[in-house]
Amino acid sequence: MATPHKDFPNLFVLDHPLIQHKLSIMRDKTTSTTQFRQLLKEIALLMGYELTRSLPMTTKEIETPITIFQAPTIAGKKVAVVPILRAGLGMADGLLDLIPAARMGHIGLYRDHETKRPVEYFVKLPDPEGRIFILVDPMLATGHSASAAVDVLNKRGVSDDNIRFMALVAAPEGVRVLSAAHPTIPVYVAALDSHLNENAYIVPGLGDAGDRLFGTK
Numbered sequence: 001m002a003t004p005h006k007d008f009p010n011l012f013v014l015d016h017p018l019i020q021h022k023l024s025i026m027r028d029k030t031t032s033t034t035q036f037r038q039l040l041k042e043i044a045l046l047m048g049y050e051l052t053r054s055l056p057m058t059t060k061e062i063e064t065p066i067t068i069f070q071a072p073t074i075a076g077k078k079v080a081v082v083p084i085l086r087a088g089l090g091m092a093d094g095l096l097d098l099i100p101a102a103r104m105g106h107i108g109l110y111r112d113h114e115t116k117r118p119v120e121y122f123v124k125l126p127d128p129e130g131r132i133f134i135l136v137d138p139m140l141a142t143g144h145s146a147s148a149a150v151d152v153l154n155k156r157g158v159s160d161d162n163i164r165f166m167a168l169v170a171a172p173e174g175v176r177v178l179s180a181a182h183p184t185i186p187v188y189v190a191a192l193d194s195h196l197n198e199n200a201y202i203v204p205g206l207g208d209a210g211d212r213l214f215g216t217k
């Protein structure tokens with residue numbers, strides 16, 4: 001079971017060997033787009049298994065072929081998976097395999113090359129009533145895209161209590177920014193890397209996740 005990081009009480013680094021092995025292949029610059037896409041999906045599914053551990057449970061009376069049974073089921077809350085476009089789409093695929101009944105929202109943000117600040121270009125979300133929102137984006141670098149995406153959800157009536165954030169690789173700078181703005185949101189990552197470079201890319205990181213996922217440059 002995931003335990004909070006010693007420096008960040010809301011950060012959970014999922015250090016399962018399968019996740020770490022797959023991430024190392026993704027980091028390698030010689031890994032192809034095809035492999036990168038497949039591995040991102042597989043890691044998201046494995047991370048989703050841990051993240052969904054906190055979903056509230058209840059029981060429901062069913063009848064097995066043998067007897068009446070109070071069967072454990074996920075309580076009322078419905079789930080929405082919300083990728084931050086573009087790169088988040090690669091993680092959403094894995095989560096949807098795990099939770100096929102989840103609704104899906106989309107938040108389009110790109111990071112301006114000069115300012116390094118996110119620019120919003122698309123938002124479409126499901127009804128927030130009684131729903132848990134899982135925001136997904138492989139890279140948490142400066143943390144401004146993640147914070148902006150949470151702000152978008154807040155404006156549409158989703159409280160921080162109903163938001164989880166899932167990233168592949170985070171920089172400490174980004175975790176600090178996101179948790180300063182939204183201290184109660186649990187953040188799940190596969191790795192907490194060293195720092196950001198002068199272009200606000202994560203070191204050692206894996207480069208530009210969107211470009212590697214979609215084969216663009």
Ligand SMILES: O=P(O)(O)OC[C@H]1O[C@H](OP(=O)(O)OP(=O)(O)O)[C@H](O)[C@@H]1O
Pocket residue numbers: 084085086087088109110111112116118137138139140141142143144145146174200208209210211
């Ligand atoms: O934490 P930040 O400093 O805000 O950076 C992280 C953001 O940068 C990347 O997206 P990008 O802007 O490259 O868009 P893309 O997914 O379309 O490539 C990444 O997928 C995050 O959304």
Ligand SMILES: O=c1cc[nH]c(=O)[nH]1
Pocket residue numbers: 139141200201202203205206207208209210
């Ligand atoms: O390292 C980084 C930082 C921002 N966006 C990326 O895709 N990679």
Ligand SMILES: [Mg+2]
Pocket residue numbers: 087208209210211
């Ligand atoms: Mg990109």
